[in-house]
Amino acid sequence: MKKTCSPPESKPTDAGLADTVACDSDICFIDGKEGRLVYRGYDALELAEKSSFEEVAYLLWYGCLPRETEFNAFLDGLRASMALPTETVMILRMFPKTATPMEVIRTAVSSLGHWDPDSGNTGLSASLRKAQRLTLRIPLLIAAHQRLREGLEPIQPIPGHGIAYNFLYTLQGKAPDPLVEQAFDTALILHADHELNASTFAARVTAATLSDIYSSVTSAIGALKGPLHGGANMEVMQLIEEIGRPELAEKIILEKLANKIKIPGFGHRVYRCEDPRVNMIRELVRSLSSAMGDSNNFAITQEIERVVLEQTKVFPNVDLYTASLYSAMGLPPELFTPIFAISRTVGWTSHIMEQWGNNRLIRPRAEYIGPTDLHYVSIEERSR
């Protein structure tokens, strides 16, 4: 009798759903051939250059850019939500020292739902308020947990300052350098949405069961954590640290490629050219590293890029230079993926609300490739 199950012999028809269009959406457009990224009709690079993360959040949530009075009212509403519930800070104190920041935000974001004043209200206005609370509170939660890990007490954000400023301030305990704040705000804009990436799809699948926004965002955080998706930015930093000096990059990368190891920060399901965000982030790192007087990580990243491009047809993605950008800001690598979650929360929640606007349960089929005619044999007989 056969004792083990045999592995599947053929691949599903559309592995990874690479060729499947799963929904209509007017939030984000990607041209993977030409390398273009558009939020609600506006080029994301133009928004990154001229706008602010708060304005882009308004655009993604409401579908248009605000007039001045609308934006001021929106910012006033945001300020009112800019604090963590005391119960959440108590929960943060209870995590074991070994819990990574990404594991902590997965659990703590889920817990935030219990203290949301709109808990149980599933209307559109309540969902928008929840989306805004999540976007304001996730950075505070990441900063508070990091301070607790370092043996420091969490500190309150300063009303009147934006999300980028207050994340850096509540993390580092001092007003951020304006150059760093500006670069961080730009990075938040460039990560805010990306169509049906894995974490957004996870959020939409959960939302499509008519589950709540906190459950949907928690699903998304779980998907973002993996190294094939958001977790890649931390892996890029680990690779930079492993390499240590630019002149060692070529040897280490060639060895990895020879061993068929995928290099984090390269490859993308949609882009068949350089990810349009890469150049803007590359230039931000170049100027920030030089202003901070340490360009070693930038130089290593450039070497990694040169060798991978010489050896493969695989282009860099958004994560490649993000690692040395955040490192030039003095941020620890284990916060890189949680930072991705700060900006993508805007995209996730926009998609969740869009899903609810025209909902149908998301439930694809599997191509069954196992047997169908087996008969039950008792455990005694099977064990003979």
Ligand SMILES: CC(=O)SCCNC(=O)CCNC(=O)[C@H](O)C(C)(C)COP(=O)(O)OP(=O)(O)OC[C@H]1O[C@@H](n2cnc3c(N)ncnc32)[C@H](O)[C@@H]1OP(=O)(O)O
């Ligand atoms: C924000 C984001 O989520 S961006 C993506 C972040 N993830 C990473 O940076 C992790 C490294 N990259 C990867 O693992 C992949 O490129 C993914 C997961 C992003 C995309 O995967 P897929 O769309 O399934 O592409 P797939 O894995 O089939 O790659 C296509 C080809 O490019 C090669 N390739 C893809 N990525 C890489 C890489 N990072 N390093 C080396 N080769 C690569 C593959 O080996 C494959 O080559 P082959 O056709 O000769 O077998």
Ligand SMILES: O=C([O-])CC(=O)C(=O)O
């Ligand atoms: O779109 C994807 O597959 C990955 C992603 O989230 C991004 O590139 O920002």
